[in-house]
Amino acid sequence: xxxxxxxxxxxxxxxxxxxxxxxxxxxxxxxxxxxxxxxxxxxxxxxxxxxxxxxxxxxxxxxxxxxxxxxxxxxxxxxxxxxxxxxxxxxxxxxxxxxxxxxx
Numbered sequence: 761x762x763x764x765x766x767x768x769x770x771x772x773x774x775x776x777x778x779x780x781x782x783x784x785x786x787x788x789x790x791x792x793x794x795x796x797x798x799x800x801x802x803x804x805x806x807x808x809x810x811x812x813x814x815x816x817x818x819x820x821x822x823x824x825x826x827x828x829x830x831x832x833x834x835x836x837x838x839x840x841x842x843x844x845x846x847x848x849x850x851x852x853x854x855x856x857x858x859x860x861x862x863x864x
Contacts, residue, residue: 785852792834
């Protein structure tokens with residue numbers, strides 16, 4: 761992922777772990793959203809958000825561009841976490857990135 765979505769995706773991932781107490785796999789698999797411009801109320805949401813969430817956002821004036829599950833518009837993610845107490849490494853990947861190697 762890159763451009764304007766990268767910081768948003770990272771913030772969502774960190775919030776999923778720290779605020780919502782998800783493990784790294786659940787944090788990567790959680791529904792994602794993105795705002796591609798500063799102006800206006802248009803935002804992109806994956807269709808994995810519930811209808812209630814989409815309706816509440818629409819009622820507040822947001823214009824939603826509904827995307828598919830694990831939309832490439834939202835980028836992708838893989839993560840590794842080290843548990844220093846147990847000396848175990850955990851890995852996670854969103855489904856469409858499994859088996860894909862990072863260029864870095």
